[in-house]
Amino acid sequence: MAAPSKATVVLKAVKKITVQFCPFESNVRSTREFLTLVGSEKARATNMNCEVIPVVKHDKSEPVVDITYVDGEKLLMKGANLTSSEMLSAFQSRCVAKDPQAKVGEKK
Amino acid sequence: MAATLCSKLLPKHGWLPLTQSVRHGSKAVTRHRKPLHIQKQKLLAVTQYIPPAREFPPGAYPSQTKHVQEDNDLTLLMKRELKKLFEDCKMIAVVQNSSSSAEDMMTLRHRLYKHNITVKFFPNKVVRSFLSDSIYCNMGLLFVGPTVMFVSKEPKVKEMLTTLRGSPQMTLLGACIDNTLLSAQGIVSYSKLPSMTVIQGEVVSGLSMLTSHTAYLLQRHPAHLSQLLQQYIKQQSSDGSAEAAPKAEEAT
Numbered sequence: 001m002a003a004p005s006k007a008t009v010v011l012k013a014v015k016k017i018t019v020q021f022c023p024f025e026s027n028v029r030s031t032r033e034f035l036t037l038v039g040s041e042k043a044r045a046t047n048m049n050c051e052v053i054p055v056v057k058h059d060k061s062e063p064v065v066d067i068t069y070v071d072g073e074k075l076l077m078k079g080a081n082l083t084s085s086e087m088l089s090a091f092q093s094r095c096v097a098k099d100p101q102a103k104v105g106e107k108k
Numbered sequence: 109m110a111a112t113l114c115s116k117l118l119p120k121h122g123w124l125p126l127t128q129s130v131r132h133g134s135k136a137v138t139r140h141r142k143p144l145h146i147q148k149q150k151l152l153a154v155t156q157y158i159p160p161a162r163e164f165p166p167g168a169y170p171s172q173t174k175h176v177q178e179d180n181d182l183t184l185l186m187k188r189e190l191k192k193l194f195e196d197c198k199m200i201a202v203v204q205n206s207s208s209s210a211e212d213m214m215t216l217r218h219r220l221y222k223h224n225i226t227v228k229f230f231p232n233k234v235v236r237s238f239l240s241d242s243i244y245c246n247m248g249l250l251f252v253g254p255t256v257m258f259v260s261k262e263p264k265v266k267e268m269l270t271t272l273r274g275s276p277q278m279t280l281l282g283a284c285i286d287n288t289l290l291s292a293q294g295i296v297s298y299s300k301l302p303s304m305t306v307i308q309g310e311v312v313s314g315l316s317m318l319t320s321h322t323a324y325l326l327q328r329h330p331a332h333l334s335q336l337l338q339q340y341i342k343q344q345s346s347d348g349s350a351e352a353a354p355k356a357e358e359a360t
Contacts, residue, residue: 058292
């Protein structure tokens with residue numbers, strides 16, 4: 001499933017997202033899809049201060065997404081056995097928990 | 109039905125009949141299930157669907173023959189183009205763009221065109237099927253998600269890297285330079301290599317160093333001997349001149 005449940009990704013509560021993967025492995029598909037969704041123009045437009053940094057390695061390491069929130073909390077997702085929709089839902093639930101006001105404003 | 113009855117009873121136009129029979133008692137739409145007419149019942153019984161008898165349930169065994177999809181003409185055309193591309197171009201880089209607007213794309217293409225690097229888009233499925241047949245099968249793993257190919261005849265890696273640094277959303281995944289598959293770090297180290305002439309000079313000097321060392325070793329002894337003899341001659345001549353000078357002084 002490539003399409004997420006919600007069309008837009010809100011990055012208001014996020015400071016930095018580091019996506020690290022090794023493209024020659026076979027388990028990086030979901031991580032790359034997550035990067036596509038998070039790094040899209042719409043998502044970036046929600047928060048211009050948020051940095052999305054892709055890191056390409058070649059050491060057979062597992063694909064890892066490291067998210068740092070504005071209040072200092074970190075979310076580490078190991079994407080080897082996760083689908084992109086699962087990762088996105090986990091990420092968005094945390095975002096909504098952190099910033100409910102912005103989300104309610106958007107829903108209205 | 110009423111119309112046909114009326115047409116028989118009415119001798120002249122415009123005259124209403126004395127009695128009008130209204131059909132009742134057989135409605136089409138009922139609340140209960142209306143019993144089927146016997147003819148319809150017979151027809152349905154005769155034409156009932158009998159499925160073919162299966163020995164085993166459909167999901168029990170894996171299918172023996174995998175239906176290979178034949179390539180349609182567009183795919184063949186694209187494969188031919190890909191083949192030509194791989195033969196012509198020395199450098200083929202694979203980049204993932206998570207997002208870039210049309211303007212960003214245009215500026216990037218313009219900057220790359222200045223260095224004769226073209227940007228190509230191909231469907232991932234076609235590329236992967238083509239690569240699995242050719243010798244570049246390990247490149248097939250790179251083509252997942254939104255990918256773009258940068259191809260050029262000359263391996264101009266430094267310029268490409270500087271251009272890509274300008275657009276943050278492009279992620280360099282890997283490249284095939286001179287039929288060698290390189291990772292991202294490999295590309296960076298490739299760009300730091302000196303040019304061919306410098307490397308050739310270094311290799312030649314390294315090889316000739318050994319032979320020159322051997323020649324020096326062989327000539328060391330005779331050279332030392334000749335130095336010693338020269339010094340001896342100098343000493344002799346200086347002694348001789350020293351003896352001759354006091355003798356001359358004594359004489360005078």
